[in-house]
Amino acid sequence: MRENKFLQIYAEYSGQIQSGELVPGSKLPSESELAEAYSTSRETVRKALNLLFREGYINKIKGRGSFVLDIARMEFPVTGLISFREMSELLAVPARTLVEETVLAPAGAYAATQLQLAEDAQVWRVIRAREIAEERIILDKDYFRADLVPFLSKSIAEGSIYDYLEQELGLKISYAKKQITVEPVTEEDRRLLDLNQDTHIVVVRTYVYLEDTVLFQYTESRHRLDKFQFVEFARRVRR
Structure with a gap:
């Protein structure tokens, strides 16, 4: 289930970014907030965020959080x-x-x-x-x-x-x-x-x-x- 959960988080946020619901520059909820919202661990959330980062959907800035990138690059x-x-x-x-x-x-x-x-x-x-x-x-x-x-x-x-x-x-x-x-x-x-x-x-x-x-x-x-x-x-x- 944990594997499915991290893919669920990735799919939902990548979909929102692709649709424009989340605009470039938007800040994503913190790891703790996402873990609570999805009833999962921070490790699972971190895995989803890392995948969003690798696929070019977000930029992770140390000490500040994760921000949506402009995918119309x-x-x-x-x-x-x-x-x-x-x-x-x-x-x-x-x-x-x-x-x-x-x-x-x-x-x-x-x-x-x-x-x-x-x-x-x-x-x-x-x-x-x-x-x-x-x-x-x-x-x-x-x-x-x-x-x-x-x-x-x-x-x-x-x-x-x-x-x-x-x-x-x-x-x-x-x-x-x-x-x-x-x-x-x-x-x-x-x-x-x-x-x-x-x-x-x-x-x-x-x-x-x-x-x-x-x-x-x-x-x-x-x-x-x-x-x-x-x-x-x-x-x-x-x-």
């Missing part, structure tokens, strides 16, 4: 290799790029590890906040090998770097590998993004390769978790 492709400008055009919403930094410098330990370079190898470091519908909700931190991308500027970074790389430099961008995690927000996140009371952020690390399999770009893209859902189409392969 922007879909971001997991495996697609798409620029921000291309994505914003697909979403058909007002968007702009705010360039924080465009610097040519030695890679240093972190970027060198990600790009498999020597620490003194030159790289371009580009930091940009992405604003959609007047909210800064993505922070992109890009590193490009300077031997393959000899020049970048703020104006190029404000537009589409990929257009410049492909059309001006003639680079043939082919494929990428991605890692997706949920991590605590940093001071840089809070400074450059509109995070409200968020304590965590979705981090997408992307390793981009040219047609000749050379790794030339590493990107750390930090997304406000209430504004995006990461989607993928999967087909079962029978063996």
Whole structure:
């Protein structure tokens, strides 16, 4: 019965969120209140809330409670290799790029590890906040090998770097590998993004390769978790 109870709590609250009965930002009852309302244990309630959290219906803020997320979020492709400008055009919403930094410098330990370079190898470091519908909700931190991308500027970074790389430099961008995690927000996140009371952020690390399999770009893209859902189409392969 306990298993059925946690699924009941999940089904009822996910249904209310989907129907709009519970609007984004609404606070759910506390674990104690839910346990009493459903005549069950706090452990069972916690299991239901964790499932709602994992499925993207709520955000849990330590010391404050559970809050309803906006499930009408922007879909971001997991495996697609798409620029921000291309994505914003697909979403058909007002968007702009705010360039924080465009610097040519030695890679240093972190970027060198990600790009498999020597620490003194030159790289371009580009930091940009992405604003959609007047909210800064993505922070992109890009590193490009300077031997393959000899020049970048703020104006190029404000537009589409990929257009410049492909059309001006003639680079043939082919494929990428991605890692997706949920991590605590940093001071840089809070400074450059509109995070409200968020304590965590979705981090997408992307390793981009040219047609000749050379790794030339590493990107750390930090997304406000209430504004995006990461989607993928999967087909079962029978063996």
